[in-house]
Amino acid sequence: MTEILIADDDPSIRDLLRIALEEAGFAAFEAADGEAALELGRSGRAALIILDIGMPERDGLEVCREIRKTSDVPILFLTARQDEIDRILGLEIGADDYVTKPFSPRELVARVKAILKRTQPAAANATLRRGRLALDPDRHLCEIAGEAVPLTAREMEILSRLMTRPDHVLSRPQLVDAVYGTNIHVSDRTLDSHLRNLRGKLEAAGCIDAIETVHGVGIRMGPCR
Amino acid sequence: MTEILIADDDPSIRDLLRIALEEAGFAAFEAADGEAALELGRSGRAALIILDIGMPERDGLEVCREIRKTSDVPILFLTARQDEIDRILGLEIGADDYVTKPFSPRELVARVKAILKRTQPAAANATLRRGRLALDPDRHLCEIAGEAVPLTAREMEILSRLMTRPDHVLSRPQLVDAVYGTNIHVSDRTLDSHLRNLRGKLEAAGCIDAIETVHGVGIRMGPCR
């Protein structure tokens, strides 16, 4: 099911969008302010994000910039004013399209479909980004500051899992489950071995402290400077 | 059981809501004025709060703003007048939805379900806030006034447990159960040790009296100035 994140502070607009999208066969989930939008946006759950520009906490443009640091998910802006449109177009913040308020739900759904249609193949192998680290699991590609870093299959899976939820601490069992599938037993030491190799490679390429361990809790994707 | 707080000064409306909600499988508890609503709302017991705007002591909008300082619990407003709706929408106070009086119980329950459905996953990883203290268990992150405070696993669990019910006094056995699971014996002195370390760290970061002791009763999350 294709899930779409609706980020708007106006509940009635969220409802409008939700209903329209659900009728069109999408699943929708919502954020009422910029902070929530950012959080949910980063979760990697959405196939597309509809962002209102004027939101409390963080405005849509800021949210967009933040999300772009870690993800290529398509973003469609909602905007009320001409000068906001200029900002979308002027600044290269990576928007895929925009719709002005008031809008017809029908038109909006059409835009959403259009964007998905043209980005779907790209979205399938979206690049995970974090700091200077870029990871494309589908193409089995890892780059640090533009330099390719060769990773083995396991390393790729582990890193990819960590990067889809940056900052989140994953327990070792969770990580093992994610990489090997549930009910498959692998020693914790094995995971450690892979982590060691991964860390070695990342460090050699200049990413120190990319993979943090939180004692007694698990593993977390650190900043990636 | 999902519990919902009904805050309205009109007993007949409370009854109406209660019956409708309980028929729908929710549990309800009530507040008859703004002050009570605030107190119960802060307790963290409610999965959702239904707030009437016109209430004695403190009006719904004020209650909402206060609750938003410490919690992301979904809030649904009850309102009678159009100009109140404007205030809900205009002020960025973090309401999740609103229903105008008179309303059909059926519709209200539908709204409640809709809100819960879409916020349930988000609420699970919401950041707990209190004063200058912010805690995100999923990220294993604790910040005071923006400064990260390193916590150990136990400390995080204890603090997180305390913060999900701010102002509530938890007995030591309750706290131990919550952190270690029931039927696991740990000495009270052990809990004290952790509390001491926790207090030390919080104080060092500027949060004095964050964790209060209520002699003979238990532990409580204090203000966090």
Next chain:
DNA sequence: AGCACGCCTGCACGGAATTTGCACATATGC
């Protein structure tokens, strides 16, 4: 087939971080 190589796995071990709780000091309520 024989062989080299890279990758995956996990054991054994040591060091480090954390947890636990004892023994004792203090505080609190009655």
Next chain:
DNA sequence: GCATATGTGCAAATTCCGTGCAGGCGTGCT
């Protein structure tokens, strides 16, 4: 002032994690 409850210094016990190392397996080359 007594009984109980809570705080503190400290060190042992425990748990957790990283590392060296080696066997197993598959792949590709000769």
